[in-house]
Amino acid sequence: MNQLASPHVTTKQRDVLDALLGMIEARQLGIGDRLPPEMELARTLGVGRSTVREALRSWQDMGIVSRNKGAGTVLAAEISGRSMQLPLSVSLEAESLLRTLAVRRPLEIEAVRLAARNATERDRHAITGRMLDLMQAYDSGDDWRAADHRFHAAIHEASGNPLFGQIITQLQRAFAEVYEAPFGEPQLGHATVPRHRPLAEAVVEGRDAVAAGLMQEILEETEIAARQIMKDKSR
Template identity: 65%
Template sequence: MGELVALVVAEGLRPGDRLPPEMELAQRLGVSRHKLREVLTAWTRVGIVSRNKGAGTVLAAPITGRTLHLPLAVTVEAESLLRTLAVRRPLEIEAVRLAARDSTPAARDRIAARMLDLMAQHESGADWRAADRAFHAAIHDATGNPLFGQLITQLQRAFDTVYETPFGMPHLGSDTIPMHRALAEAVVAGQGEEAAALMARILDDTEAAARAVMEGPE
């Protein structure tokens, strides 16, 4: 809802400021309260606003004039993905480090097999997202600690409940897929620090792609 973005900018609201009450907002924007609540719910899920009965709706993340140049969906999706990546980063990096140290021969075979499947899907031009999830799941399982897989899956699902294809780009991050071969090889070889560095690069590149879309053309 670009009109809501425009209102926030026009009012000069900053993180910590309270938005007008829902009824007033709906009237000013010329939309139903149901539609407004859908947008506010999406914003709450990705941390742009916080809502509770006592404090109302409070802006939690900055919205600037630049936001007006992008569709609202793009802005919210970018904020969601960046927040998800920020929380996933330490989990994913530590997971590959532990998998390199603690994985069994059978677990390493599964990682290598999932990597080959991911490469084949990507190189054929097919939808590689399921293969990518399976590859990372094999690494999480190889840590021997089920919490890695559970927490990371929950984070991803939180994002997917709002957006299935970020920015209308289902293959965002495709450029990072070739690095997954080296990542798998480092884990299988027991090179924990090399694997951690590669995982950090993959996350850096994915974050950069999200920021490029969010920032738009200068």
């Protein structure tokens, strides 16, 4: 499962997001409701306006709020822990992760399909090499996320369309900037890593339908793992 290891928000910014969650829940704000201005939020939370702005930007990147000068900051997604019987912060994290996976799925599947059709000899060599690096990290028990990112980046490059890599990386970064490790699980999707070998082989051999099917299975298994964690935390 392709995860991006990237810098995440500071503890203060995460505290701001948690405080915002509490305020939204207390005021029973819903989709389409406007949040107070940044200056008012900064005063209420006792932090600088820049800290509030960065926290809201993280939410904007994940589609939780929309922001523009005319309308201010407006909720674009439901924020409530009640729907999944989870703590509010965990509920929002779960919804953000599932939303990210839903957007990524068609992009990742089409990327591997095109890579199988368009890969050059150089691309195929890079995909194989990065798959072997990923397997080595996985088999040795090391953190495999960086190797996984390089593997998928090689596939995105082989697709012949740089937008796949750009959009998917942007989606990953938006989530990782707030949640360093989804649900405290730094290697969510660990069980799917062995499937990356046949995925690489299918791409290298030009079997586009097989590659697309394997990518879909990897993403579906990761979503199932995420939903199981959500279920366990709701108990």
